[in-house]
Each structure stands twice: as C-alpha cells, then as structure tokens.
Amino acid sequence: MKKDYYGILNLGKEATKEEVEKAYRTLALKYHPDRNPDDPSAAEKFREVTEAYEVLSDPDKRAQYDQYGFASDDQEMPFQYHHVNLDDALRMFMNSFGSGFGSFFGGGDPFGETAFSRRGPEHGEHRAVTLKITLDEADHGVEKEIEFTHLITCTDCSGSGSKGGKPPLECPECGGSGSKRSVRRLGPVQYVTTTACMRCGGEGSIISDPCTRCRGRGMVRETARKSVSVPPGVDSGNRLRISGMGDAGERNAPSGDLFLLIDVQAHRFFERKGDDLYCEITVSYPQAVLGSTVKIRTLEGTVEMKVPSGCAPNTVLRLKGKGMPNIRTPSRRGDLYVKVKVEVPKRPSIKERSLIKKLMDAQGQRKEFG
Ligand SMILES: [Zn+2]
Ligand SMILES: [Zn+2]
Known part of the structure; x- marks a missing residue:
C-alpha cells in the first residue's frame, strides 16, 4: 500500500517544516468535520491530511518515509504506516493548533477577546489573555502568575439572578x-x-425582584490571578488552554476556557525561526584568515565554536542542537546558525597600519578588474 503524503498535502518533497504546517492547517480547516456536517467524505479527507501531517511534521518519520515510503515492495525495510483514525486526527489537530480553533472559523482578531465565538448557553464564553515571555523563558519553560477577568457565578443569588435566590x-x-x-x-x-x-x-x-449584586444577570465580573506553567519550546502564536477558567456558564452550565496567547519577545542577540536560532558575530581579519576558537553565550550556557581558517565574510556556521527545544519533544533541539562577519578597522593604529602595509607588500595590490 502506497500513500503519497506529499501529494495529499499538495507539497513537493523539498517542503520546509513551515510549509508542511501551513499546508496542513489550510487543509485541516477546510475538511474539518465540524465545518462539513453534510459531507461525510470530508471527515476521511481530514483524517488523511492529518495522517500525512503526522508523518511529514516529524523529522524522524519523514526521513524514514522519504527513504522507504515508495518502496513498500521492499520487504526488508518497509515504511511503517501509521493509520490515524478520526478521533486521533481530531485530537492531533487540537494539540497542534490549540483547542480554541473557533477563532480560525470565526475570523477576526485572534488576539482579541472577541475571537472566541459564543458557544451557546451550554457553556460559558472562552476568554483569552496575551502572555509575554522572554526567549530565555520560552527555552526553559516558566511558571507565571497571570491576571485576567472573567465572569463567575454570583454568590448572592447562586446564579439565579433573583434576589435572595427566589425562584423566577x-x-x-x-x-x-x-x-x-x-x-x-x-x-x-x-x-x-x-x-x-x-x-x-x-x-x-x-425575574420580578432582580439580585442587586449582579442586576439579574446571575454572574459578576471578577479579576482573578492564577499561576500557570508554560512548557519549554513555546513560540509566539502558540495557545495554551486552561480548562474551565473562562466565563461561568449561565444557569450553572460549565464554564468556558481561558486561552493564553503566547508572545515571545525579541532577543537582543538571537533571532528565532521555528526551533532554530540565528545570530551574528564579528571577528577580526586575522581571526578569519588564521581561524580561531570563539565563545558564544547561548541560552543554555557558553559554548566554544571554531571559526575555520580562511573563513570568508558572512559564512554561516551551524551549532547542532543549540537552538530551541521542540515543544512536542523538548529533548530534541533546533540548531543555532552563526553568521560570521569580518571587521575591517576604520581607524587602525600606527602599529596596525605598518603591519597591514607589510601584508599588502607581501600580497601585492589588485588594481585592475573586469
Ligand atoms: Zn415570555
Ligand atoms: Zn446575583
């Protein structure tokens, strides 16, 4: 049995991790069973794109699939197909994109509190708060105290809205x-x-005699504090769900959920793309020519990096596993890419000038080009 996972997601074999994510998100939203109640084939397509995503978004599974995926006649090393059923697919979709995917459907500002559409009287409304964290906190994970407002059941009338809890x-x-x-x-x-x-x-x-505290609504607004634990590897745009911390439901229905919208602040030295980090260092001309060992302060402590001899300006060196932890598998880290810039001194000292002059004499001068 052959399955063309790239074809299912409309991707080429060179698709990047981001392209896989994007393609999956687009297709999963298109075929999500909630959106296609009258089309039973949509659920199967949804299940199929999720299965393709499960394999292509995981570097190990993808490498295995790339190597053996189309050679299943080869009995020695066939690719192990993981059949994802619809329940698993729905769960994976939730895990990948946060449970409040109502906002994808509803459109509008994903960071606004209005992004979470009303579920009807059987649930309280969802709430969302933005949580700013540093790159260092995203790297290690962090406990944060958050403050937010939500509606809670009025204690004066036990949510009935009627003064003294009198029946309406x-x-x-x-x-x-x-x-x-x-x-x-x-x-x-x-x-x-x-x-x-x-x-x-x-x-x-x-209600003939409304409760004075909640004015008959049955709920009052409250400012709450809560300590939340942010896992390592989170990135801007991730959403964490805290179940039951949204608004109280009407007439004692379950509460909505609270969503934490993660916003990782820019770092002075590192730039982040997915799990990888990027930075720039500047070495002197002799260091670039002769090679040098330099120290780089990463989020996980100082590491030594060898700048090879004859290092051309803007060479990008890779420090494997020195990037950010993967949110799903924190033991697996992205890489750190270091761009090496070479400094040309603007005002060399007299001594430097004479040494550089000697170098120029030894090398000769190139004056004609083209
Ligand atoms: Zn009536
Ligand atoms: Zn009340």
Missing part, C-alpha cells in the same frame, strides 16, 4: 413557553410563525 415567575406574556405563535392567512394557506417571546427573551420566566 412564569412569564405572563407567553405562559412559560418562551415563544409566541402568530397565525397569518394568505388565501387558502395558513402560515404559522413562532418567535421568541419579547417579554422574557425566550426564557419563559421573568
């Missing part, structure tokens, strides 16, 4: 049904329309 009265307008029927006749045809009762807002009951 049946709505006199609709007789407790919450809806109003109107009948309209057009010739021989009778049209019956049902609309929500205006008086009680479709509740079927009215």
Whole structure:
C-alpha cells in the first residue's frame, strides 16, 4: 500500500517544516468535520491530511518515509504506516493548533477577546489573555502568575439572578413557553410563525425582584490571578488552554476556557525561526584568515565554536542542537546558525597600519578588474 503524503498535502518533497504546517492547517480547516456536517467524505479527507501531517511534521518519520515510503515492495525495510483514525486526527489537530480553533472559523482578531465565538448557553464564553515571555523563558519553560477577568457565578443569588435566590415567575406574556405563535392567512394557506417571546427573551420566566449584586444577570465580573506553567519550546502564536477558567456558564452550565496567547519577545542577540536560532558575530581579519576558537553565550550556557581558517565574510556556521527545544519533544533541539562577519578597522593604529602595509607588500595590490 502506497500513500503519497506529499501529494495529499499538495507539497513537493523539498517542503520546509513551515510549509508542511501551513499546508496542513489550510487543509485541516477546510475538511474539518465540524465545518462539513453534510459531507461525510470530508471527515476521511481530514483524517488523511492529518495522517500525512503526522508523518511529514516529524523529522524522524519523514526521513524514514522519504527513504522507504515508495518502496513498500521492499520487504526488508518497509515504511511503517501509521493509520490515524478520526478521533486521533481530531485530537492531533487540537494539540497542534490549540483547542480554541473557533477563532480560525470565526475570523477576526485572534488576539482579541472577541475571537472566541459564543458557544451557546451550554457553556460559558472562552476568554483569552496575551502572555509575554522572554526567549530565555520560552527555552526553559516558566511558571507565571497571570491576571485576567472573567465572569463567575454570583454568590448572592447562586446564579439565579433573583434576589435572595427566589425562584423566577412564569412569564405572563407567553405562559412559560418562551415563544409566541402568530397565525397569518394568505388565501387558502395558513402560515404559522413562532418567535421568541419579547417579554422574557425566550426564557419563559421573568425575574420580578432582580439580585442587586449582579442586576439579574446571575454572574459578576471578577479579576482573578492564577499561576500557570508554560512548557519549554513555546513560540509566539502558540495557545495554551486552561480548562474551565473562562466565563461561568449561565444557569450553572460549565464554564468556558481561558486561552493564553503566547508572545515571545525579541532577543537582543538571537533571532528565532521555528526551533532554530540565528545570530551574528564579528571577528577580526586575522581571526578569519588564521581561524580561531570563539565563545558564544547561548541560552543554555557558553559554548566554544571554531571559526575555520580562511573563513570568508558572512559564512554561516551551524551549532547542532543549540537552538530551541521542540515543544512536542523538548529533548530534541533546533540548531543555532552563526553568521560570521569580518571587521575591517576604520581607524587602525600606527602599529596596525605598518603591519597591514607589510601584508599588502607581501600580497601585492589588485588594481585592475573586469
Ligand atoms: Zn415570555
Ligand atoms: Zn446575583
């Protein structure tokens, strides 16, 4: 059985990790079963793109697939296909993109509190707060105290909205049904329309004496503090979910969730792309010519790096495993890429001038080009 995982995600074999993520996200959102309730084939496509993503987003599995994926006739080293079922696929999708994917569907500002669409009365609303952390904290993981506001059940009326917890009265307008029927006749045809009762807002009951603390709402706004643990490897755009810390649900329904929107601040020395880090160092001309061992302060302590002799300006050297931890597998780290710049002194000392002059005499001068 052959499966073209690249084809499934519409990618070429050279696709980068970011391209794999992006392609998967686009297709997973397109085929997500919640979005395609009337199309049973969408769930299978969703499952399939997730399976492809599971393999291509994991460097080890991808390498194995690249090597053996299309040679399954080879009985010695066939690629082990991982069949992902729909439940696994839905779970993986949630893990990859945070559970509040309502915001992907709803559009709008993902960092605004309005991004999380209302789920209806069976859940309280989700809340979101942005959590700024440093690159160092993203590297090690960190415990942070966050402050946020959410709605909690009013303790004065136990969420009933009625003063002293008195039971609400049946709505006199609709007789407790919450809806109003109107009948309209057009010739021989009778049209019956049902609309929500205006008086009680479709509740079927009215509060005659509202609770003074919550003004009949059943909920009050509260500023809360909570200590949260941010795992190593998080990056800007990641969302962490804290279950049940959103708004309280109406009439004792479960609370919504709180989402932490991670914002990793820029670092003075390192630039981050995925799990890899990038930096620049400047060495002297003799160091570049003769080679040198330099020390680089990484997030995990100082490491020594060999600048090879004859190092041309802007050479990029790689320090394997000195990047950021991978959020899913923190023991696996990205790499650190060091760009070596060569300094040309603007104002050499008299001694330097005479030495450089000697070098020029030894090398001769190149004056004609082209
Ligand atoms: Zn009513
Ligand atoms: Zn109240």
